[in-house]
Amino acid sequence: MQMNATYTSLVAVGDSFTEGMSDALPDGTYRGWADLLAARLAARAPGFRYANLAVRGKLIGQIVEEQVDTAAAMRADVVTLVGGLNDTLRPTCDLEAVCALLEEAADKLAPSCQQLVLMRSPARRGPGAGRFQARIERLFECIDELAARHGAVVVDLYSAEALGDPRLWADDRLHLAAEGHRRVAEAVWQALGHEPEEDWTAPLPPSAPPAWYLRRAGDLRFAREHLVPWIGRRLTGRSSGDGRPPKRPELLPYEV
Structure with missing residues (x-):
C-alpha cells in the first residue's frame, strides 16, 4: 500500500490511551488523539467513517476478546492497535503471554485493513519511571517484530523526549x-x-x-484522588472500564 493515500475509514482498538483519557x-x-486524527482524515475524505472500540483499563486479553474480531469485521482502511502496557504495570505479568496475544490481534487485524498502525506508547519521565x-x-520488541511481519507502521512515541515532559500529562500521571x-x-x-x-x-x-510546597501538595492530591483508588481496584480485581461501552462502537460517518 502506498502511504499518503486518501483513507476513507479508521478503527481504533485499545485501552484508555486510545479512548482519549x-x-x-x-x-x-x-476526545483524545484518535478523535483528532479522525477529524483530520475526514477533512480530506468526504464520507469518512470512524469507530473507536477502546475502553479504559482493558488488558490485552480483553482487547483481543472484546474488540479485535469486531474491528476486523469492519474492514477499515486504517486500524490502530495499542495495548499491553496495562499488563506490564501489573505486579505479576507474563510478558510472553502478552506478546502472544498481541500477535493474535495483529494476525487478525492486518489482513482486514489496508494499513495497520502499532505504537511504542509514551512514558512520563521522572522518579520511578524505570521500574517497569x-x-x-x-x-x-514484540511490536517491532509484528510490524516487520505485517508491514505495519510503528509510531515511536516512547523515544520522544518531549512526550515524557510531565507538563504534557494529566494529574493522574498515567494519561496524556x-x-x-x-x-x-x-x-x-x-x-x-x-x-x-x-x-x-x-x-x-x-x-x-x-515550589517545593506545591510539589508536595500535588503529590498528596495525586495519592488521594488517583493512587489510592487505583490500588483499591487492583486489590478487588475491578477495572475502571468494567461495564463501560466503547465510545464509538460502530463504523459511522464522522462529522468534522
Missing part, C-alpha cells in the same frame, strides 16, 4: 493531557505519510520548577 472536553467526555523498563522494552494527545495525533498523521503540520517532538519551552 485525559483530554477532557467541557461536557466531561474525552525491562517489561516495556520486551513489549516494544490535551497537548500530549494533540502531538500523538500529529505523530500518527505523519507516520501515515501526510505532510507534517508541526514538529511533534519539539520540546516545551523551559520553565522554572514549581
Whole structure:
C-alpha cells in the first residue's frame, strides 16, 4: 500500500490511551488523539467513517476478546492497535503471554485493513519511571517484530523526549493531557505519510520548577484522588472500564 493515500475509514482498538483519557472536553467526555486524527482524515475524505472500540483499563486479553474480531469485521482502511502496557504495570505479568496475544490481534487485524498502525506508547519521565523498563522494552520488541511481519507502521512515541515532559500529562500521571494527545495525533498523521503540520517532538519551552510546597501538595492530591483508588481496584480485581461501552462502537460517518 502506498502511504499518503486518501483513507476513507479508521478503527481504533485499545485501552484508555486510545479512548482519549485525559483530554477532557467541557461536557466531561474525552476526545483524545484518535478523535483528532479522525477529524483530520475526514477533512480530506468526504464520507469518512470512524469507530473507536477502546475502553479504559482493558488488558490485552480483553482487547483481543472484546474488540479485535469486531474491528476486523469492519474492514477499515486504517486500524490502530495499542495495548499491553496495562499488563506490564501489573505486579505479576507474563510478558510472553502478552506478546502472544498481541500477535493474535495483529494476525487478525492486518489482513482486514489496508494499513495497520502499532505504537511504542509514551512514558512520563521522572522518579520511578524505570521500574517497569525491562517489561516495556520486551513489549516494544514484540511490536517491532509484528510490524516487520505485517508491514505495519510503528509510531515511536516512547523515544520522544518531549512526550515524557510531565507538563504534557494529566494529574493522574498515567494519561496524556490535551497537548500530549494533540502531538500523538500529529505523530500518527505523519507516520501515515501526510505532510507534517508541526514538529511533534519539539520540546516545551523551559520553565522554572514549581515550589517545593506545591510539589508536595500535588503529590498528596495525586495519592488521594488517583493512587489510592487505583490500588483499591487492583486489590478487588475491578477495572475502571468494567461495564463501560466503547465510545464509538460502530463504523459511522464522522462529522468534522
